[in-house]
Amino acid sequence: MRLKSPRVAVRAILKHEGRLLLVNAYPDGQSALMCAPGGGVETGASLPDNLRREVFEETGLHITVGAPCLVNEFHDPASGFHQVDIYFHCVVDGSAQVDPDWKDKEAIVSEWRWVTAAELKDMHHKPDSLRAVAFGDAGAVMYDPLEEIVR
Template identity: 50%
Template structure:
């Protein structure tokens, strides 16, 4: 969050989708969740953050192919950097990054469904068994 706006990324190569999500990604072996998140946010946005408390546990699943993923979301504070549209994600996955206000969240597609509730809420959100895509 910055100025009460949530940072989201479009993680679809060549803008194949208008779906937005929080920056983050996979965890490297023997590296803490916090250190993995700091690395992922920097790779995807160029920003340096400190990681605070957890705000959401989300389970994505796709019953048709037995897919089940558990995501943990943390409140982060930006300590350096600015959004730069020329920033290139080393993996080439993130194509856009920007901040959204709470009211703008009502006008975009994003996942997980409870992301806004977690971002602007005061309690930890648990979102069990959300379908991967609808």
């Protein structure tokens, strides 16, 4: 049996006025799981360029990409899907308001939410280390070992 290579993705730790932007990337509310905006990288573009593209596609926001802050990997044992996410600290360029009528081109993102650390604590989200990365020591780079994705 030939093993598939993990998918590589980039994600934004995008904070504004003490709140972190999260998205629900399950069409039609199939899951309540929230995560940082971002997605798969395309060959030939840098990780920051991919992240700017992904955040714009999902939210309509323009961002400046800063330093990497987390490498996370997750898998779905049922399907064999394995993804490595590289997270970057980012800031919004211009308005931080997501147009409520914004539609990403793949029609996957169904919700956007700016959340506080306290709200994130009580919310179904991945990765498990997201709160520490977003609201902890901004200078720390973390590795979050392989975890099972749970819907």
